[in-house]
Amino acid sequence: VQRFRRRLYASPLLWRAAVLMGPAGFMALLSGWTVTEVGRQPFTAYGLLRTAESASPIATPGVAASLAAFVVVYFIVFGAGFLYLLRLMARRPVAGEAGPPSGVPVRSAGITPMPAVAGAPAPAAGD
Structure with missing residues (x-):
């Protein structure tokens, strides 16, 4: 609605x-x-x-240590990634930052196709 x-x-x-x-x-x-x-x-x-x-014939302490290591590594890796994403989201855009050029197609990833950039060489055949 x-x-x-x-x-x-x-x-x-x-x-x-x-x-x-x-x-x-x-x-x-x-x-x-x-x-x-x-x-x-x-x-x-x-x-x-x-x-x-x-x-498997692995003893319980070995399995517990392996599980604990995986949990610690997962928390460190994903915690660092999460904090990095929070920092990126908290950062404000720069006041004088230029936006995308007008009249030029921009893909959703924010990249401009090379032939659309002024003065860029055309792609060679087979590229």
Whole structure:
């Protein structure tokens, strides 16, 4: 309804929903990883191999240390990435920063195709 009224992007509810959906990609990544890892054990899951036969002989402290290391590394890597994204979002645009050139096509990534840039050579055949 708000799209037809041309107020979709002015809605504070949309902005809040967009912020709340930020971690959805990370959650999807972890969910896919979990499904992949569970899918690697089909012989045990479908009863073709007993659990006792498929269990590895690693001691519990070794498994716990490995899990703890993965958790720590994940928190460091994704925490640093999250803080970096927050810094990028908190930075205001520079006041005198020029926008995209008018009359030149700009892709969604913010890049201008080379032939559209003034004075750029045309691409060679086969490029």
